[in-house]
Amino acid sequence: MVRFVARRLLQGVAVVFLVATLAFILFRLAPGDPFTRMGDASSASQEFKAQARRNLGLDQPLHTQYFRYIANLARGDLGMSFSEQRPVLRAIADRVPATVVLAAAALLIDFLLGIFIGAAQGSRAGSKADDLLSVLTLTLYSVPVFWLGLMLMLVFAHNVGLLDLLPATGSKTTGVYEYLTPLGQLTDRIRHLILPAVALGLVGAAGTARYQRAAMLDVIRQDFIRTARAKGLRERSVLLGHALRNSLLPIITLFGLSFPILLSGTVLVETVFAWPGLGKFVVDAIFARDYNVVTGAVIISACMVVLGNLLADLLYRAVDPRVRGVV
Amino acid sequence: MSELLRVRHLTTSFMTGAGLARAVDDVSLTLLEGETLGMVGESGCGKTVTALSLLRLVDRPGHIAHESVIEYQGKDLMQMSPAQLRQIRGAEIAMIFQEPTASLNPVLTVGAQVDEAVRAHRSVSRADARARTVELFELVGIPDPAKRVNEYPHQLSGGMQQRAMIAMALSCNPRILIADEPTTALDVTIQAQILELLVELKQRLGMAMILITHDLGIVAGVADRVAVMYGGQIVEQANTDALFRQPAHPYTSALLRAVPRLDQPATRLATIPGAVPPATAWPPACRFHPRCPQTMDHCKSEMPGLTETGPAHLTRCWLAEEQHRRDA
Ligand SMILES: Nc1ncnc2c1ncn2[C@@H]1O[C@H](COP(=O)(O)OP(=O)(O)OP(=O)(O)O)[C@@H](O)[C@H]1O
Ligand SMILES: [Mg+2]
Numbered sequence: 001m002v003r004f005v006a007r008r009l010l011q012g013v014a015v016v017f018l019v020a021t022l023a024f025i026l027f028r029l030a031p032g033d034p035f036t037r038m039g040d041a042s043s044a045s046q047e048f049k050a051q052a053r054r055n056l057g058l059d060q061p062l063h064t065q066y067f068r069y070i071a072n073l074a075r076g077d078l079g080m081s082f083s084e085q086r087p088v089l090r091a092i093a094d095r096v097p098a099t100v101v102l103a104a105a106a107l108l109i110d111f112l113l114g115i116f117i118g119a120a121q122g123s124r125a126g127s128k129a130d131d132l133l134s135v136l137t138l139t140l141y142s143v144p145v146f147w148l149g150l151m152l153m154l155v156f157a158h159n160v161g162l163l164d165l166l167p168a169t170g171s172k173t174t175g176v177y178e179y180l181t182p183l184g185q186l187t188d189r190i191r192h193l194i195l196p197a198v199a200l201g202l203v204g205a206a207g208t209a210r211y212q213r214a215a216m217l218d219v220i221r222q223d224f225i226r227t228a229r230a231k232g233l234r235e236r237s238v239l240l241g242h243a244l245r246n247s248l249l250p251i252i253t254l255f256g257l258s259f260p261i262l263l264s265g266t267v268l269v270e271t272v273f274a275w276p277g278l279g280k281f282v283v284d285a286i287f288a289r290d291y292n293v294v295t296g297a298v299i300i301s302a303c304m305v306v307l308g309n310l311l312a313d314l315l316y317r318a319v320d321p322r323v324r325g326v327v
Numbered sequence: 328m329s330e331l332l333r334v335r336h337l338t339t340s341f342m343t344g345a346g347l348a349r350a351v352d353d354v355s356l357t358l359l360e361g362e363t364l365g366m367v368g369e370s371g372c373g374k375t376v377t378a379l380s381l382l383r384l385v386d387r388p389g390h391i392a393h394e395s396v397i398e399y400q401g402k403d404l405m406q407m408s409p410a411q412l413r414q415i416r417g418a419e420i421a422m423i424f425q426e427p428t429a430s431l432n433p434v435l436t437v438g439a440q441v442d443e444a445v446r447a448h449r450s451v452s453r454a455d456a457r458a459r460t461v462e463l464f465e466l467v468g469i470p471d472p473a474k475r476v477n478e479y480p481h482q483l484s485g486g487m488q489q490r491a492m493i494a495m496a497l498s499c500n501p502r503i504l505i506a507d508e509p510t511t512a513l514d515v516t517i518q519a520q521i522l523e524l525l526v527e528l529k530q531r532l533g534m535a536m537i538l539i540t541h542d543l544g545i546v547a548g549v550a551d552r553v554a555v556m557y558g559g560q561i562v563e564q565a566n567t568d569a570l571f572r573q574p575a576h577p578y579t580s581a582l583l584r585a586v587p588r589l590d591q592p593a594t595r596l597a598t599i600p601g602a603v604p605p606a607t608a609w610p611p612a613c614r615f616h617p618r619c620p621q622t623m624d625h626c627k628s629e630m631p632g633l634t635e636t637g638p639a640h641l642t643r644c645w646l647a648e649e650q651h652r653r654d655a
Contacts, residue, residue, distance in 0.1 A: 223429035231444040232417035242432050321479040
């Protein structure tokens with residue numbers, strides 16, 4: 001077990017290193033640097049820009065830049081953000097909690113709802129309810145996340161919405177939050193979380209439900225389900241005790257792969273709901289050619305991939321005894 | 328001996344892309360208390376579907392015709408509610424299957440799966456159920472049962488898996504054990520052991536057994552009576568001795584010639600020409616006529632009924648019927 005995790009983490013380091021290298025190459029190959037745009041807008045002299053490039057080491061040969069970049073990375077130094085004038089790591093760290101909370105809430109909705117709907121469908125395949133849910137989930141899956149977010153806002157949000165139930169934007173009520181009791185603060189944050197998390201989670205749940213339905217259909221045809229019925233179990237025990245657990249195996253893989261995808265999904269949702277997370281920050285950084293921030297975000301994303309897959313593998317081992325000795 | 332199971336006109340069909348498959352067609356049979364009924368026939372003859380139908384375990388798109396009667400101790404399973412049916416399954420009639428590996432849930436320990444069978448029919452504590460499971464494992468000859476109950480199916484050999492399945496089937500002292508090709512998936516050396524175990528347990532616990540196999544050799548030593556299936560129908564049914572001594576149906580004779588015997592060189596082993604057609608395309612009239620060495624014109628135009636061709640000997644064949652009439 002410990003050896004398994006250690007080996008996986010070591011693999012993870014290799015993945016992150018490769019991704020970091022790719023990110024470096026891609027961004028240095030792209031034309032322009034942080035000062036290209038500055039030149040158009042401001043009146044900064046050529047001399048000033050040359051000086052700034054020297055300060056940041058952008059005048060060095062590429063391989064020198066690369067080795068310094070990797071060496072810094074190994075020490076956890078992602079460089080300075082040109083636009084924020086402070087270390088990238090700190091700028092990112094400020095925004096990660098909001099994004100992680102949003103992504104975790106969305107993942108929870110995604111998988112709980114998706115598994116529930118898909119399992120219910122799979123065990124009643126071909127019924128009217130199954131058909132209806134298929135239409136519903138496929139429709140939902142085709143809806144762009146930001147559009148769903150806007151629609152939710154138009155129905156439920158304060159001021160703009162029909163029902164005036166929940167806050168539309170931000171992660172807390174500015175100006176009021178500081179004066180609330182701890183419980184009040186928590187409620188305030190949860191109320192802000194609901195709409196963006198639901199927007200992101202629902203679309204994911206629609207996809208998960210499709211997978212879960214197929215997985216359930218697959219399991220339900222197997223011989224051990226017949227054995228379970230033959231020993232006189234209730235249908236509910238057959239489905240929950242035997243079919244569901246086996247059908248979760250493919251879903252766990254999907255879960256691991258969903259981690260980074262949700263992170264990119266948050267970009268749109270964070271923009272719509274003005275959520276103070278990583279997504280919007282990174283988009284701005286791309287337009288500002290703030291390399292270090294973008295590379296930093298890519299590396300964080302790679303870490304998410306590694307962690308997501310490690311988590312999925314651990315879950316897999318918990319559910320399926322057959323892989324315990326193997327991977 | 329009294330009748331334990333009485334099946335009449337059992338018909339099970341599947342709606343498939345290729346049309347309606349009548350996998351079991353008008354099968355009638357009885358099982359007496361404590362007896363062993365052998366069911367033989369080539370692959371695709373409908374043995375498994377018959378067995379599953381007896382406990383109404385056929386999944387969609389399979390369907391058991393409403394006229395079918397499956398009486399267990401006078402009560403018709405076809406008329407039972409799901410709750411009543413559950414009280415029969417596993418408790419009164421238990422089943423073991425052809426593929427032990429596929430028949431066990433891979434993510435649960437074998438012990439847990441037997442516990443569950445015990446607790447499905449008896450209100451006992453987890454600890455008591457586990458104690459019973461260990462006892463059952465010992466009964467079916469699994470060495471070191473207290474340790475084995477905590478293992479997962481993939482940690483057991485095929486033979487041990489099948490023993491665990493037998494333990495599960497016996498957990499509630501059923502009156503009838505249906506064994507669907509219980510040894511087919513196992514090594515030859517293990518086959519004999521499992522068969523011996525089944526026969527011994529059947530005696531010891533006083534159960535009746537339906538033993539399904541495609542190997543007449545197995546049936547010879549074990550069964551009191553034999554039903555031969557072809558094309559979803561029973562084509563011959565008799566006491567084991569009578570069937571082996573005087574097979575009346577050409578299909579039975581052909582099966583007998585295909586049994587390897589110690590006193591003959593293996594090269595002389597006959598095989599039946601042709602293959603069992605799919606259940607969607609049974610031949611008209613007598614279903615065996617395209618493969619039968621003794622086909623007559625009548626066989627191609629009209630289906631023979633299952634008629635008496637000897638004492639307690641039923642045969643579905645025009646030729647056998649004719650011969651019996653001549654002898655009488
Ligand atoms: N789920 C199903 N859908 C469609 N046809 C089926 C289904 N199950 C069985 N059949 C058909 O019913 C017929 C009888 O099958 P069955 O499994 O009972 O044969 P069997 O005698 O048990 O053969 P084997 O020795 O291979 O186990 C076959 O033609 C088979 O194709
Ligand atoms: Mg079979």
